[in-house]
Amino acid sequence: MRKKARGESDKPVIKTDRQTTEIRSSSPPSVTSWKGEGRNIALLLFLYLLQGIPLGLISAIPLLLQNRHVSYKEQAEFSLVYWPFSLKLLWAPIVDSLYYSRMGRRKTWLVPAQYVLGVMMIYLSTKVDVYLEGSPNVQALTMAFFILNFLAATQDIAVDGWALTMLHRENVGYASTCNSVGQTAGYFLGYVIFVAFESPDFCNKYLRSIPQPEGLITLSGFLYFWGIVFFISTTLVWIFKKEQQPKLPEEDKREVEHNLTIIDTYKLLIKIFKLPAIKWTVVILLTCKIGFSASDAVSGLKLIEKGVPKAQLALLAVPLVPLQIILPLFISRYTTGPKPMDVFIHAIPYRLMFGFVYAGLIWITPWFQNPDGQFPFYYYMMVLIIYALHQVTVYSMFVAVMAFFAKVSDPAVGGTYMTLLNTVCNLGGNWPSTLALWAVDLLTWKTCRTPDMAPHEGNQCLNATETQECTDMGGTCITDLDGFYIETLICVCFGLFWLRWGQRVIQRLQNKPESAWKVHVSMPK
Structure with missing residues (x-):
């Protein structure tokens, strides 16, 4: 056998009488x-x-705000911080198209976004205790965390795009796994771990032998720590991780989306919106979750209001994680046919029923509270079972609507099409939740009663300030009529009426031919 000369390629060579072609190994x-x-x-x-x-x-x-007796109108105001992830389609084309080539297409946005996130968290760590002290400054908290979420949404756009080019073409499927696992882990740290270790009750009960007035961590300390992590990690990524611009295969170059400018992208979104089928789909997506808004947005805060420790509620999310992983895999078996939205329609009555289930749970919660303010283990087991069954209905609707999006999206502009539908779907969940929180106080009647149980004129315990004033003069805020129960009844009734109308519209949308969902665009020159 002939030995290879130095520098000779190990790749197979095909010789013809006209040329010699080198075949590169494509194994990922x-x-x-x-x-x-x-x-x-x-x-x-x-x-x-x-x-x-x-x-x-x-x-x-x-x-944290609920423990400080803020009004539900103020909770509704804070709920606006969830909106940036639902509206990121508005600036996503700019992030995808404008960049500084020497820095890299994705790092142009990723690095500044993460730096500002880190700086904002460090700055907020010096102010957040003041914002939460006494009567919380909800407006300042809303503005600060809205900016944080806007930056996180911008970072998400950049990372999603970078994942598609950072990974080898055959491994790009792992991008969604990284998204799901990484974001879930971060959410777990920022929500479950923070709430548990910030709670003095939880730390004193499970982690300390000598009780202390504060938890093991504070909000200001948590923000400062992660602000430093953002700053250091962003610097390392900027310096050491090189971004390479891959050469697209010919079949990808022919796809419309790879050749669109910013203006072209916005024009494409408008063309998609103008499709009659999309117009009705948008109406469905923006209204289908109104019936669930009271139970989804208010029930958890009501449990805290009834005395359930916030740390215990947060920890209930831990055993639900395996269920949230398994459910989509199981439900997807029933959404792969020509009518995936049948599962969506069938899940609605059961999810509406949970409005009454949560109302009943909140009603009976005080009966389970021990004299020391704690709740027995079997109460948390009951709550966990209710949460788990509710998740079945939530994920049935989620998996079905995602399958429907994948079925109807025009492959020529699939990414933009799917992003548009996902944005509308997220917005359809956010605005009813904000409205539901805002309406609770309007439907609630409270009075401040003095120690002799006489009503105090002029104080209706509408917010944290009035509640504190009532407490300072030795009185107690008494709820004469809880607006949550009225709101739940209104939402469920609306949901049942919506179902009678919505299922007919959904069936018509599912029966539309493939051509009804196509958007006619010309290739940019």
């Missing part, structure tokens, strides 16, 4: 090897984890 690098794809997978997991931290914190703040 191993995802388990650090020298292969392992380091890219690890980096993506870490970037998505960082993204999940502010998302988890944003979910924890309402629990």
